[in-house]
Amino acid sequence: MNKLEKANDFILKHKEKVTNRPYYHFTPEIGWMNDPNGFSFYRGKYHLFYQYYPYDVVWNDMHWGHATTQDFIQWGYQPVALANDKIYDANGCFSGSAIEKEGKLYLMYTGHIDPNIGFDRDEAQVVERQCLAFSEDGICFEKYEHNPVIGEKELPNEYLICDFRDPKVTKVEDVYYCVLSVRNKQRRGEIILFKSSNLLDWTFHASIYQSKFEENTLLECPDLFRIGNKDVLIFSEMPCDPEFQKEVDHKTVYVVGEMDYQRGIFKAESKGLLDYGHTFYAPQSTEGKNGERLLIGWMHRWHQTAPPRDYGFNGMMSLPRRLALKDHQLIQQPVLDLNHYFHPSIVHEGTILNANERLEWTGEAGYLRLDIDPSDSKPFTVELHKSETKSTRIEVDVESGRIFMTSDYGNPGQINLEDCFAAEDENLTLEFFIDLHSVELFVNAGEKVASFAAYDRDKGSQVSILGKGQTVFRRIKWAEFKPIKARSAEHE
Template sequence: MNKLQKANEYIQQNKNNVNNRPIYHFSPEIGWMNDPNGFTFYQGKYHLFYQYYPYDIVWSDMHWGHAVTENFIDWEYLPVAMANDKAYDANGCFSGSAIEKDGKLYVMYTGHVDPNLGFDKVESEIAERQCIASSEDGITFEKHKLNPVIGEKQLPEGYLICDFRDPKVIEVNGVYYCVLSVRNAQRRGEIIMFKSLDLVQWTYHSSIFQSTFEENKLLECPDLFKVDEKDVLLFSEMPCDPEYTKDVPNTTAYLIGKMDFERGKFTPDDKGLLDYGQTFYAPQSTEGKDGERLLIGWMHRWNQTNPPKEYGFNGMMSLPRKLNVINERLVQQPFIDTQNYFSPSVIGEIVQLTEGEEMHIEGKTTGFLEVVVPKTSGEFTIKLNKEGEKSTNIKVDVENNVLLLSSDYGDEGNIKVEDLSTNSDENIKLSLYIDLHSIELFINSGEKVVSFTAYDRDKGKDIMLVGGEKAELKRIVYGGR
């Protein structure tokens, strides 16, 4: 039995043992999931591939899982698309992207070779090379006979083949470009670009972004696209070596600027964070069916305790986010039908809470909560998943323009967001999407986003608003299911 058959048979035989999966955030049928891969709209549906290990809830040999959707809430799971069954990807089919060419769906991924996988790393024995596979139907894939198509021959001197991964392929004026993350000889992260006319023969083009030595960062999962006439470069940041783990958080950044493809030069104008939480990484974007730019990311809280093993799964995706550039800022809005799914309604208008006064909302397992606050308001706290003395707390200090998130669930760690009221509106709007193991907060229609995850069993459903000094809430909207 080959590896693909083995994985698919295991899933079918064991998936019914899985429990406590998220309700409307995508998660694997069984086992471990991390980065989104090959996110694309193809033959009338959105295809999401993902880093996948079906046999346990911990990271191991990476396969490519596969599912499709039309609305990002109802998903159809398809057979595993790829397994690590070739010499060039023997220890994992790592992350990559998808592109349509001549009616076929092509995916480009990193073939990972590490004979010591699971044990101490020996960098001189690790190789990451880029590979191609194609499909007539978007379901069954054939790996190209010339794989790997980008390896030591194409990678210039000064870069390390042991950290050379995550190809994102785009087409511009009949030319294919691929951005990749790589570790340079100084052991720091760079984003480099290759080009091709046929997706098979690739040549090095340029280096388009370099982290500084002092930042101590390795870069992963680059993405390059145009939205609202601006070029946007995304990448995830992580410590370049273990000794910097406490100093360098795992985050995802964006650069807005101008990409000159002919010269291979990216000129950044503005930089920002995609998410201010501790739980959003390795996102990938695609063009939606109506031309919009959509993004989805892996929700994973680094150094957090895994879910209970008896859950049978580990990992979930964020809500899809529609991207726009507004006032030189990358704005993200949830791309699901909030009205039809949650049926939210106004449950309070012009609510004034004295210090310590409580407003209770009977919550359901999942929910959408929106709180609109005038900029003249004072402090208040939103308590979510309340059960006894436990809750996840979002304290909003309007006067000082700051938001603090803390929780009695999950591992310790606080999140602070400053400069809430950057828009010209007289109000601050907080839109919260609550699922079984996650909260996503969109501030001012996505000017800033905060995500949070916790796999605790005992989280409550109820919601409480608690007044602080001069708390005034203009409108409260809630819908649960």
């Protein structure tokens, strides 16, 4: 039995042991999941691959899991797409992307070699190279016989092969381009660009983005795409070495600018955070079926408490987000059919909430929208997953335009959102997507987003809005999540 067969056989025999899944956020069939990979629209379905270890709820030899969907709620789990079964990927099939060529779906991924994996890292023995696999049907993949396609020969000497990963491929006119994460010899992160005429033969083109030495960061999981008349570069930041763990957060950044592909020059114009929470990392985008740009990320807080082992899984994906640009700012809106899966049960029109007045109802998973008149409103608090003693609290200071999120679950620290709205704004909109293990907050139709995740057992199931002074709600809407049928764990 080869590694792919072994993985799929294990999943088939043990998947029924998984419990406590979220209601509408994607999770693996069983085991560990991290970065989204190969996010693509192919043959009428969205394909989501992901870093995957089916045998345990902790990170280990990376496979590529695979699932498909048409609406991001109902998922079909597919057979494992890749396993680390070649010399060039012996210690993991690390992150990468997908692209269609002549009707076939190609995966480009990082083949990871580290003979000391699980023990102290010896950089002199770690090698990361870029590899290809392809499929006629988008389900069964064959690795390219001449892998790796980008390795020591193609990587310039000023970069370290031990940290050279996360290929994201795109096609511009008749040329394929691939952005990659790499560590330079100053031990800091850069994003570099390779090009090819056929997806098989690659040459180094340029370094398009460099972290500053004093920032002490590596730049992971780059993504480069165009929205309207601007180019957007996305990457996730992490400490470049363990000594900087306490001063460098794991976060995801976007940079808006102009990409000159021929000259290999990216001119940055503005920069921002994709998510202000602590549980959003390594996102990947794709062009949707209608030409829109969609993004999905891994909901994970570094060093957080893992789910109880008897859950049988570890890892969630964020809601998919539709991206747009507004005045050089990236706008993100959730891509879910609210009318199909979320059923309104509570609607309040023209409500005034005074100090110490409270609205409260039962709601374990659903959608909460608050439309507020900021010109005549005082601070208020939203409590989610509320029990008698615990909750996740969102403090909204309307006058200062600030939002703070804290929780008794998962020990997340405080999440801060500044400048969420201006005094002259006529309306403030807060949208909460609440699931069993997570909250995602979208402010003013996605001008700012914050995500939170915690796997604690026995969270409360109450939703509460507490006034601290007079707050004018133009509208309060609660819609409970009610799936039409249970998400299938069978292969489509």
